[in-house]
Amino acid sequence: MHIGVFEIYMKFKDNKISEKCEDEKQKCLRLFRALDSETRLAMLQHLSEEEKHVSELARELNISVPAAAKHVNILEAANLVKRNIFGKTHVLELNNKNTASSLDVLAPIRNIEVMKGTNCLRY
Secondary structure, X not given: OOOOHHHHHHHHHOOOOOOOOHHHHHHHHXXXXXXXXXXXXXXXXXXXXXXXXXXXXXXXXXXXXXXXXXHHHHHHHOOOEEEEXXXXXXXXXXXXXXXXXXXXXXXXXXXXXXXXXOOHHHO
């Protein structure tokens, strides 16, 4: 059975998933909020190509720098981007380690028992 992102979000929001601790639930909600914007998804796509300044992202996406900064703060809260500060310059990059682990919540985890000598590639 396939559960969509919206259904997962609603289950977390409505406290229907009791086995998750509160901290994990909050991380998931921040992730869903971060991914719920075409602008933020475009920012992630641009940052996947190379590091960029906030003003550079704003220019490329045709939005104001303050609007871009607010979107960046949401992405940072979800641990999807990392900010490197050099004096007054703020350079953003994808937080690859946290991006992969953050998206793990969307993938089901299954254990498969296989007898010794079984060829798993055949199936």
